[in-house]
Amino acid sequence: MSGAAPASADLIVSALVVLGGAFALIGSWGLVRLPSLMERLHGPTKATTLGLGAMLVGSVVWFQLAEGVWTTHELLVSVFLFVTAPISANMIAKVHLHRLRQGEVSKGAGPAGTPEPPPGAADWATHEAPHQGTPGDFVGD
Amino acid sequence: MTLADHLPILPVIIPALAAPIVLLVMRRRPVLGVVVSVASCLTMLATALAMMVQVSDGTILAYAVGEWAAPFGIVLVADRLAAMMLVLTASLALIALLHALVTRADRKGWHFLALFQFQLMGLNGAFLTGDLFNLFVFFEVLLIASYGLMLHGQGSARLKAGVQYVVVNLVGSSLFLIALGMLYALTGTLNMADMGLRVAAVPPEDQGLLRIAALLLVSVFALKAAVAPLHLWLPRTYAVSTPAVAALFAIMTKVGVYSLIRVVPQVFGEGAGAAAWVPAPYLLPAAIVSAVIGFAGVFVARSLSEQAAYAVIGSTGTLLIAVAGWSAGSLGAGLYYLAHSTLAAAALFLVADVVARRRGAFGDNASPGPVFAQRGGVALLFMAAAIAATGLPPLSGFIGKLLILKSVAALPDWGWAWGVILGTTFIGVVGFARVGSAVFWKTAGEGTAPAGPATRADLGAPAIALGLLVALAAGAGWASVYADAAAAQVLDPAQSARAVLTEAGQ
Amino acid sequence: MSYEFLVASAIGVLVAGGIYLALRARTFQVVLGLTLISYAVNLFLFASGRLVVGRPPIWDKAVSDYTDPLPQALVLTAIVITFGMTAFVVILSLRSFLETGSDHVDGDKVPCDAQDGMAGSIAEDGEDTRP
Amino acid sequence: MMNRLLPHPGLSLLLVVMWVVMVSDLTFGTLFLGIVFGILVPIFTAPWWPERPPVRFVPALGYLGIVLWDIVVANFHVAAIILFKPNRNLKPAWLTIPLDLTSPEAITVFAGTISLTPGTVSSDISACGQYLLVHALHAPDPAGEIAKVKARYEARLKEIFR
Amino acid sequence: MIGPLLPWALAFGFAALGAALALNLWRLFKGPGVADRILALDTMVINVIGIIVLTGIASGSGTSFEAALLLAMVGFVGTVSYAKFLLRGDIIE
Amino acid sequence: MAIALTLLTLVALPFVAALAIALLHDAGRALHSGIAAGASGGGLALLAMLSAPVLGGEVPSASWAWVPALGLDLTLMVDPLGLMFAGLILGIGLLVVIFGHFYLYAGEATGRFFASLMLFQGAMLGIVIAGNVLLLLVFWEMTSLASFLLIGFWQHKAEARQGARMALAVTGGGGLALIGGMVLLGLVAGSFDLATILERGDIVRASPLYPVLLGLILLGCFTKSAQFPFHFWLPHAMAAPTPVSAYLHSATMVKAGVFLLARLWPVLAGTGLYTGIVTSVGLTTMIFGAVVALFRHDLKSILAYSTISQLGMLVMLLGFSLEAAALAAVLHILNHAAFKAALFMSAGIVEHETGTRDIRRLGGLAKAMPITAMIATLAAASMAGLPPLGGFISKELMLYETPKLALLGLPWLLPLLATLGATFSVGYSLRLAAHLFFGQPREAEPFARAHDPGAGMWIAPALLTTLAVLLGLIPMLLAGPLVGAVTAAVTGAPAPKFDLALWHGVNLALILSLIAVAGGALLLWQHKPLLAAWERASLPDAKRMFEGSFAFADKWVRKAIVATHTPSLQRMLLASFSVIVLLVIDGAQAGGGVLTGGRALLPATPVAVVAWVLLIAATAAVVNDSRNRLRVLIYVSVIGLVVSLTFVQFSAPDLALTQISVEVVTILLLLLALNLLPKSPPLLSTASRKWRDGALAITGGVLVGGIAWAMLTRDPGPSIAAYHLANAKSGGGGTNVVNVILVDFRAFDTLGEIIVLGIAGLGIFALLESTATGAAGARLRAWREDMPHSPERHPMMLVVASRIVLPLTLTVAIYLFLRGHNQPGGGFIAALVAAIAFLVQYLAAGFDWSEARKRFGEHQLIAWGVLVAMATGLGSFLFGAKFMTSTFGYFTLPLIGTFELASAMLFDIGVFLTVFGAVMLALAQLSHIAQRAARAARKGGEGGA
């Protein structure tokens, strides 16, 4: 802990914190106001990750400039989020697609409609087990 | 520092080492697992006896784990009461283990021997610890091991009863934690001896909290001890458990009673303000109701194991009638009866198994069945166990009941206590006589069901249990003096506070 | 509104919900009830060290004032134990359901020996089977 | 031998960096420990990642820069849509993107990138592994969107995973 | 040690995250699909991470960082398992 | 010493014999009876050795301490009273053994018979020579138990079992009352030593507890001695083999009550209460028994009621509290023993030789079995009190005493009633002899079979009858000194002057006696019409009442027990919660009444309020929406999230980490289990039940919340944690005080904690290992997925990401582990994080794939974890320190710098291994069965299609 922080630190960190908070709020607002699940999915996967990223960078900067401590580990949180957020989104989207196909989503498909099957004989992996030897079937028991 | 200096912790260490070793060797070399288990129990018994010898002159051994002085670290306290419970546990363990091995009960599922050792570790730890949170931890160890053992062999009855047993105990554990939190918040310590000193300083405006905490803690112990109306979990659980396990469980309810005896005088004794002798208004009525319910259950039960289970409740009630006096005399009587009733209950469960193993489909139901192997001998065993369980002469139960009768005569409510003790004995006698005569004397129509094959080997464990009861009766002079001294020691918390709070730090 | 009120009321609400669910008839609900209760209990035990903001018990030369570390250690132990117990009870109830086909915690309403046709057989010792 | 010691060299490097970042301390001791774990952990986890996709580092770094930039931009983009575009004007669409990539790792990175960047979420892959299903938050021109994504990310990934 | 702007910024940040959590809660209860609820929970985790980070800045202490890291790591496990459950019933097959 | 040994041998002999016979139960009858006879004979010899000094005024006694704390000593003493009873027990015992040897049929379990008989003999002997009242109680209850075995000897017979149970219930139950009475007696007298108590009669009778202890002791005596209304067990005890009846009902079992009355005479007798109760009970019993005996048809039943009547007379005599009456009682005890044993044996002979005991089928047997007839007739005459037999003398003495007491203030009432009783006694005795041996045979078949038995069988009753005769002819010579000494022993005073003779001149007693004889003859003459009248009067059947009352009790007690003990979890929990709530309310009332303490409160931030709202809302949703299980789990996750945040907020980073990671594992577990749990809607509770539970829940919540509030608003006092904070770094070598507490200060707790987790893992494994077979296996095979599932098992992106995440997460786990001692983290958290990392692999790529790559065995991990932790603890032994004493040091290596090594970290490795092993075991095992279930279902589906 050191004495008073430089003004630049105050400004930069404040900006990052405000930015982060704003993005987090916007992401969650999107979650509430967008019309269907697929649209809502965009809010959290992007806005909140960047919102969080901004706050984390703010934290790094703060500890460096104000406290004089190098703490980089906050960046790790972002790394994990960037690796995992697309997977979460993918899995949720799959649930949506699956339920859509099963007719279980009460409000239907949303403005984008139901996705067409891909060209050719095969369907989407959520509806049809990945074919042997394709990238979708390279692992697992 | 020699091994003797570590005496107080050995009863915990021995099974805690034996269990993982058994776990490791069991897959490849089951015989070695058995050897380790038996060796562990024998060593435990030897250790416990050595400890009993050491503390019998009134010495209190305090062992500060990690050499962190009490009250800052965890301290184990070996006094007369603890040594007695350890000897009892080790004896019971040997009997139950012998029976399990002879009847091959250990083969009916996974990890029996390892769980058995863990169970012993939990029991021994609970009897030794001088720290309230550590008591909670050992409660959990012995409980989780008991879940595994209780479910050993599985089958729908066990599983169903198991769910209830586990859930009820989870609630009990939650209460324990709440009580612990409150006591820590009020006293700032976890060491029982220290807490006993600090409760006196609880300010007047916190007396309500203190009393609530004390009541919660006591009710947790009551739940473990299966004191009415917190006993509902017991009959089914014990009746469906593998008999060797049920025999070991005979000590489980006694853990609750032990904790009550240990904690109330030490923490909620004279100086505890609103929490002083906190179970007082409730304990005697609850004990009386337990005794009545227990022996009424013995009276109407329809199988030997069910009878044994109810007998456990009844004997706890009887025991608590003595404890409720909180005098050295009555507590001493109670401790003697505690040792007796534990072994008696174990004997009953084992005899029930011996019967069930011989009667094929009839099991231990209280109905006429086939004439089975060694019927006379088994009948004698049953009779002896029933005599023990009801407290008739010449076994130790009688002496225990006489001790209780004599000691509670000084209490204001002695009439109730006497009436219940004598009345429940009567109900018990009638109940066992009915069931016994139906099982051993009455024979079902020829050819209805074949008796099971049997060897004499499984008569050994119950016979040993009964032999111990004979020894307890024969040695009642010494035993009752010991029990009285143990009670006096427990009721003088200053003694143990001195030992724990000064010696432990060295 | 104080933190103390928030925590205390949260504990109360969790306990109330837990008790209510624990008294339901099926294992899943009971397990949920126990889970709520254990949250409450952990918070309660934690609260025995009172609420302190911004003074974690990480020793530092420059700091003289910490929150009480002991309840934290106790809660940690309690969380672990509770987890073990919860896992056990969940699997036990599952196993029990698989064995019996029922997930009702009340088991059978009929006592276990009512079906075996021996009720009363010891009370009336009437007939003889051997001459 | 090298394969045994360093089953995934890129991963090892990542772990070393991660260790240093995590410990927030760039001393030799830290680095040393980081290297130890950077070697040991991949060896230990090698069975769980049997494939050894070749990765080219320099293009990868460039790709990372582009993606990070795009993420920032995407966030403002999406934020603007969430805040200001009424639902009735929103033109969400499903995009079916044909894949030139074949390695699962590459496809996954591609799909992940799409999810993290402007207004698109990778939702599924076709059973034959040749198409990626992407949901676009606002795509008045689906074909253009597909082309943009393929050009900006997939082409580069083909360079990285060769 | 704290500059003139930062307290305001932090207040805004906390307020924004609080509001975000409240919005998440609304979505959590509203649904309509289970996928919406999972998404709401996932977002909640991220917002809580934000709160933890801001708390760290506000208190000038790094001790809560691991909590944020762990939430980032395992939050996704929860989401994935819920999704897998809905897709396959059996999450580990 | 010699005396002590003699006494000990005397009482031990029968027990040793019983044990020997039991051990040799496969040997022949001769050996069994031989041992028994030897023991009885040996005992008699010892007794004979003692008789001279005892009658000479000595009281040989010996005492060994048994339970000094209780006052229970092994004190044996033989005074004249004990000597007489011991003589009867052993003498008649010997005769019964001889008789029994010949009486028992071939193939009967003679070993069991004689062992039980000897057990009984030992217990009886113990009663009469016990010098400590508690010791007496021991033997007293043992007689009940031994008689249970004897009466139930023919265990295949329902009446034997019933009779045995009834005898046990009544006499054993009475014995329990006696226990109460005796303990009270001892407490009042200040000693349990009999001799001491006998000296303190004044103290006892003056005690306010005297009525209580008297009532209890009398209850014991009356039940044992079959006094009205506790008499009913005795006739049913006749289901025993006749030798047993002969033994139990002549000299032993039933006499125990009389013995005890006599024994305690100096202490208890003499008060109005005593005299009133004992006399009237005895009198009633005497008349009642005699009347009933007149109308019974079973020989043994007649004898049973006659026994009741005779015992009534004895009790009445003792109740008089007069020395002369006591003397009469003593003499009659001898007489009754002799004639009653002889009569029972005769009845046994008759049954043995004719095949029936029904007096209506017998008659005129004097011709067929003259010896038996002579024996029995003489014995019956003595029972009737006819001169010149012993019974006459004692009855005379009895009648002589009756005018001395005024019953209900009427001096003539007692003589009148006593004469009435005597009349009926004459009546049934005459009838027994007359209808059995004289007149015409009533049925041909039994008569045809009848003949005298061999000498072995009649020698015993013959001896007894001889005794009965001689007691009348030469009473003073035969019994004078004994009776005198015994009477003195009973009354505790010098024996009164007395002269036992047939002729004392004409006095009231003689007149009454003559009236009785005449009346008895009249009764015999008018037996037929009287019998008809008797049978018309339907009297209550005691046995049916007894059995009925037990059946009634059984039914209703059982109903009550079953109703309250239905294995219902809801009820168990309801009871628990209710008790707790009531206790808490009680506790709250005891307090100082201040709910809110004086601590300065922390103002909550808006975010905290939002988090609070989240938690409350999620809790409400869990309760409200508990039907939709997946949704509920999501709500639970929210609660967990808020709790984690709470820990972060209130300076508990370690707790937050733990909570977060445990949360994930719990959710995985619940999801795995949920898949296999039934999805059918929950049982709907009734509205009233909901209200009840809701009220209880809210009360509980308010109470716990209130307690939490009270706690939180109070400032803490001094705590031991101050020591932990001060010593963590210097003594424990770590700056994370929580971690130092966990792995050092309170490492013993942690050891227990990891063991709990390890056991949970093992238990779960054991639970799930058997699911493939049995009912569970069948159910799993019949398992169908309840909703259509996506065919894709391992989504590609998830799999790829999980592979990268695994090493990353493991590295984080290592980091958390290594720094745990100084910063938040530690073995437990690291283990959970590592487990989660591996579980993600299972989740993504499937069980088989991951399992095949796993290089650790969970069981071994658990075992080694515990062993490592234990070894760390034991390591300190090597340094002469106590278990788990920690050590740490700072080391400096070139380039790397200074680092710390602490033994606590080694312990933490144990923690890591166990926790990791347990979590993996639990979840992998669970997923395994889930997988097997799915496979089974798939297979079933294919098979079906």
Ligand code: NA
């Ligand atoms: Na995108």
Ligand code: NA
């Ligand atoms: Na830690």
